[in-house]
Amino acid sequence: MAIPKQASWMVRKILNMRKYWHTIITSPTLVKKEKFHIQAAYIALRGPVTEVAWSSLICHSVASPRTVFILWLALLGRLRTQDLLIKWGIDVNGTCVLCKNGLETQEHLLFHCYFSKKVWQEMLS
Incomplete structure (x- = not known):
């Protein structure tokens, strides 16, 4: 057929x-x-598939599905940040909404933002 x-x-x-x-x-x-x-x-x-180093964070996690999904997006570099919206042609300010200093990128939000650094320090202490 x-x-x-x-x-x-x-x-x-x-x-x-x-x-x-x-x-x-x-x-x-x-x-x-x-x-x-x-x-x-x-x-x-x-066929053969290579396993990524972060698969255990996603696949066998005790975190909530929402948290795992956000982590997965972050690891793939797909978080919907202001810089990505600008690339898509959406009219947004682009400034970080947390610290009002610098372009809001995934890298900035997770590692360089003053507000995020304080949150990470509090969580780790």
């Missing part, structure tokens, strides 16, 4: 996987004791 053009992208992806199914189902590493192991199939299809 040909993959229909009007099918959603998800259906097309699923139908496109048919060509790999015979290889997957007959692989001795994926079928053990006549049982198919979906985790092994996922790893085989995904």
